[in-house]
Amino acid sequence: xxxxxxxxxxxYNSYNDFIDNCKIYVPKNxxxxxxxxxxxxxxxxKKKAIIWCDDHGNNKVxxxxxxxxxxxxxxxxxxxxxxxxxxxxMLILRRHYEYWICILALHKLGALVIPATHLLTSRDLLYRxxxxxxxxxxxxxxxxxxxxxxxxxKSKLAKLKFTISVNGYIENWLDYSKEVDKFSIxxxxxxxxxxxxxxxxxxLYFTSGTxxxxxxxxxxxxxxxxxxITAKYWQNLHENSLHFTVSDTGWAxxxxxxIYGQWLCESCVFxxxxxxxxxxxxxxxxxxxxxxxxxxxxxxxxxxxxxNLLKYNLSKLKYVETAGEPLNPEVFYKFKxxxxxxxxxxxxxxxxxxxxxxxxxxKVKPGSIGKPAAGWNIxxxxxxxxxxQIGQAGRLIIxxxxxxxxxxxxxxxxxxxxxxxxxxxxxxIVYRDHDGxxxxxxRADDIIKSAGYRIGPFExxxxxxxxxxxxxxxxxxxxxxxRGNVVKASIVLSDGYTPTMQLRTxxxxxxxxxxxxxxxxxxxxxxxxxxxxxxxxxxxxxLRKGNIKDNYEY
Numbered sequence: 303x304x305x306x307x308x309x310x311x312x313x314y315n316s317y318n319d320f321i322d323n324c325k326i327y328v329p330k331n332x333x334x335x336x337x338x339x340x341x342x343x344x345x346x347x348k349k350k351a352i353i354w355c356d357d358h359g360n361n362k363v364x365x366x367x368x369x370x371x372x373x374x375x376x377x378x379x380x381x382x383x384x385x386x387x388x389x390x391x392m393l394i395l396r397r398h399y400e401y402w403i404c405i406l407a408l409h410k411l412g413a414l415v416i417p418a419t420h421l422l423t424s425r426d427l428l429y430r431x432x433x434x435x436x437x438x439x440x441x442x443x444x445x446x447x448x449x450x451x452x453x454x455x456k457s458k459l460a461k462l463k464f465t466i467s468v469n470g471y472i473e474n475w476l477d478y479s480k481e482v483d484k485f486s487i488x489x490x491x492x493x494x495x496x497x498x499x500x501x502x503x504x505x506l507y508f509t510s511g512t513x514x515x516x517x518x519x520x521x522x523x524x525x526x527x528x529x530x531i532t533a534k535y536w537q538n539l540h541e542n543s544l545h546f547t548v549s550d551t552g553w554a555x556x557x558x559x560x561i562y563g564q565w566l567c568e569s570c571v572f573x574x575x576x577x578x579x580x581x582x583x584x585x586x587x588x589x590x591x592x593x594x595x596x597x598x599x600x601x602x603x604x605x606x607x608x609x610n611l612l613k614y615n616l617s618k619l620k621y622v623e624t625a626g627e628p629l630n631p632e633v634f635y636k637f638k639x640x641x642x643x644x645x646x647x648x649x650x651x652x653x654x655x656x657x658x659x660x661x662x663x664x665k666v667k668p669g670s671i672g673k674p675a676a677g678w679n680i681x682x683x684x685x686x687x688x689x690x691q692i693g694q695a696g697r698l699i700i701x702x703x704x705x706x707x708x709x710x711x712x713x714x715x716x717x718x719x720x721x722x723x724x725x726x727x728x729x730x731i732v733y734r735d736h737d738g739x740x741x742x743x744x745r746a747d748d749i750i751k752s753a754g755y756r757i758g759p760f761e762x763x764x765x766x767x768x769x770x771x772x773x774x775x776x777x778x779x780x781x782x783x784x785r786g787n788v789v790k791a792s793i794v795l796s797d798g799y800t801p802t803m804q805l806r807t808x809x810x811x812x813x814x815x816x817x818x819x820x821x822x823x824x825x826x827x828x829x830x831x832x833x834x835x836x837x838x839x840x841x842x843x844x845l846r847k848g849n850i851k852d853n854y855e856y
């Protein structure tokens with residue numbers, strides 16, 4: 303069992319046993335591509351690593367041996383271009399299976415990889431290329447993507463050396479498929495100054511940018527080992543699991559659920575390369591491929607529970623998880639009623655692996671994000687940095703003591719001062735109950751201060767979600783002359799409901815009954831959809847600016 307190399311003990315009898323005895327061993331020269339993927343290719347070459355499909359009837363199965371050999375060919379190709387340790391390479395490959403080949407090849411070379419979303423505009427992409435000093439872009443040969451990249455190439459500010467197309471030809475780009483086949487399936491692990499060290503830069507993610515310009519989150523080569531906790535002890539994976547995480551590869555959630563921890567657990571990864579999200583299609587794929595473990599943002603579950611789940615044989619599905627935003631208890635109960643499965647919440651950031659979750663030994667408390675993971679010293683503090691009492695909301699921080707947890711970022715790229723105070727401030731507001739469970743209140747900048755009250759948007763959203771007419775909702779504070787701020791709710795209605803003044807009043811009265819009356823939304827707008835990042839997080843900053851269409855405000 304591969305995990306025995308990195309854990310003294312792999313099985314635990316209780317949450318306390320897990321906290322006391324789970325310690326991750328980090329070798330000085332660990333490189334995921336060599337030490338996990340290539341080793342699995344030696345130990346069990348025919349074991350399935352990826353099962354991939356799309357909406358056009360295309361399917362592909364890749365074994366660990368396939369992944370190892372193909373990544374070696376890609377590494378040789380990239381090396382021939384002069385890509386070496388420390389070079390910055392951006393991948394815009396959606397969910398195409400070549401993403402896994404390319405990123406592993408770049409890991410073998412020691413390049414700094416930036417996974418990026420295909421939805422970036424020319425302005426977004428140019429900002430990232432300039433500030434991160436990107437030298438190479440590897441992108442799918444899709445019209446929208448290459449049009450954006452070509453505009454960036456023409457900019458005098460961009461210093462790109464190469465653009466490489468995948469799964470198709472683009473004029474004046476290197477054709478990956480044509481070139482990579484010229485190279486050997488053997489690749490020698492670099493030595494000397496080209497060998498990777500555990501503290502070398504490994505991955506660089508741009509934050510979602512829900513407010514302000516996105517920051518550059520930099521992880522080192524130890525980062526994949528931190529995802530042992532994510533995959534083994536939150537997603538509950540093992541060597542016979544087939545795990546499906548709903549995420550584009552341009553988002554950190556792909557690292558949480560589509561590669562590192564899953565392969566450390568020797569499980570197979572399922573990839574559904576869909577064009578547009580459709581809950582019926584997604585459920586069909588889960589059934590057809592006998593998915594055993596499933597993870598998706600709350601948004602996906604909100605759409606799934608609107609389907610008739612009795613039509614789908616979900617008997618192979620054993621474990622389900624969610625992360626990205628808090629899960630409304632109403633969604634939890636409906637999903638459990640229809641499937642018998644309890645959704646296990648996990649909590650973390652682009653800056654980390656999962657560090658709070660509902661782990662297998664714990665009773666689920668719907669609405670709670672769970673308890674801290676082993677190896678993470680989590681605290682909740684007030685404005686004076688004093689530890690908060692039970693039930694008191696405060697800032698969620700990670701105390702670093704003498705060492706930082708495995709899987710926490712090194713700092714923002716070219717600016718590591720964020721970790722100089724012996725703690726990392728997550729920017730989230732939470733509280734802890736008598737049983738040690740954590741409860742999310744909101745981002746620090748999302749807390750609404752109205753007429754002297756502090757109102758967490760999530761508690762209002764929970765109340766709204768319990769009404770059958772609400773499919774999705776988001777709550778923010780908006781300026782008010784008398785109260786400072788008032789609560790405003792943006793609501794996507796379920797099928798069969800239309801926006802009316804009567805419905806607005808009904809929802810306001812509903813919230814007054816479900817929670818403290820002062821928390822009810824004085825302003826309600828009905829919208830066709832909520833602005834979200836590609837990972838499914840609601841972009842509240844756009845709501846504050848009124849930057850959404852098709853709204854009916856009352």
